[in-house]
């Protein structure tokens with residue numbers, strides 16, 4: 120792999136004696152794959168037997184295949200280990216209001232969701248129309264029950280959520296220098312000018328992000344690039360431009376080091392931010408800073424109340440309640456809304472969202488068909504099999520048929536109706552039992568074939 124000449128000259132100047140080790144780490148083909156386990160699942164022991172990522176709760180080194188049970192059931196999320204440092208730094212408390220402003224494909228969002236444990240609010244936003252679909256798939260697969268998924272630009276959201284969130288994460292679009300090893304194509308569009316373009320965009324995003332942090336709340340800023348223009352210099356600009364914000368120390372361990380004030384304006388507070396260098400730890404590299412907004416900053420108030428859909432008709436309510444009582448064993452609490460024939464469990468206490476583009480108004484519970492209710496895949500993956508009334512355990516051979524879209528044949532006929540299917544104690548979807556047949560409701564767009572090598 121040939122690093123761009125301008126890149127080499129720049130980092131030779133910045134890193135001096137440390138430059139050769141840095142360049143060498145970028146050009147090895149060392150595998151730094153990682154995954155996080157989902158604390159909402161009964162995680163099989165083999166997944167937690169791998170070496171742990173030192174600074175990331177639920178993080179492990181190693182690869183998990185995309186066509187595996189662990190992946191499909193949302194028991195794991197594959198994530199580059201140094202990226203886990205971002206969620207670990209944000210570490211929201213259950214019950215908090217959290218915004219992930221640049222969220223697709225969802226690595227940090229699912230990590231934030233693990234901290235929230237289903238309590239509080241996770242607004243997860245992605246500006247790109249294609250990428251927001253992937254975000255929604257990953258949020259659903261991970262079984263996140265308390266997310267509102269938006270598809271907006273930061274300047275659309277800031278008037279909707281003024282001074283609203285306890286934590287705002289900006290995992291900024293960046294020049295991606297930390298991706299060079301994993302994705303050498305990232306070098307094709309890299310240039311010194313590109314770094315400046317990214318910095319301009321980051322300032323625009325941050326200008327809106329700061330407006331949504333409540334007094335006393337925190338802003339977490341991260342990039343997967345080494346460029347000081349996008350890292351220390353961006354934070355130096357932020358605290359100068361928005362004096363209500365100050366850098367707070369990021370806890371460092373496992374090879375994570377202080378950021379470099381000398382790469383910006385010399386403000387010693389910049390050392391409170393963190394750098395993850397690939398020559399110092401097992402990971403591709405990241406920059407992470409945490410800023411606190413002054414508790415006594417004047418606050419505005421978000422306007423109005425969200426109307427995320429329509430109220431249920433009494434027939435719809437009855438159908439849903441009958442399903443929930445019989446199959447789930449309980450009727451989940453919360454605000455129910457319908458969008459056309461789709462039923463969602465929506466987060467409460469949201470401001471007026473008529474100027475926002477809501478991609479998912481909450482947890483998708485299912486679809487009203489003529490005189491019946493069909494449960495959603497998202498509800499299955501958000502369900503805890505240990506607290507679900509109707510569960511049906513299938514084996515790994517049957518799971519392969521299931522994700523392929525085939526009906527299953529049972530040896531004995533259980534009572535007719537909907538069941539949460541589980542494989543190795545993980546939820547894998549809802550199936551409808553009629554006689555000895557389980558009708559397949561695995562979403563058509565997600566079906567796949569499992570090959571023998573996927574099971575290794």
Ligand SMILES: C[S@@+](CC[C@H](N)C(=O)[O-])C[C@H]1O[C@@H](n2cnc3c(N)ncnc32)[C@H](O)[C@@H]1O
Nearest residue numbers: 221222223224225226227246247290291292324
């Ligand atoms: C580094 S990626 C986010 C990765 C994600 N947080 C994760 O952990 O999976 C940055 C995201 O910012 C989005 N983005 C690009 N331009 C943006 C803008 N002007 N405002 C907000 N987001 C933007 C990109 O589409 C991209 O999905």
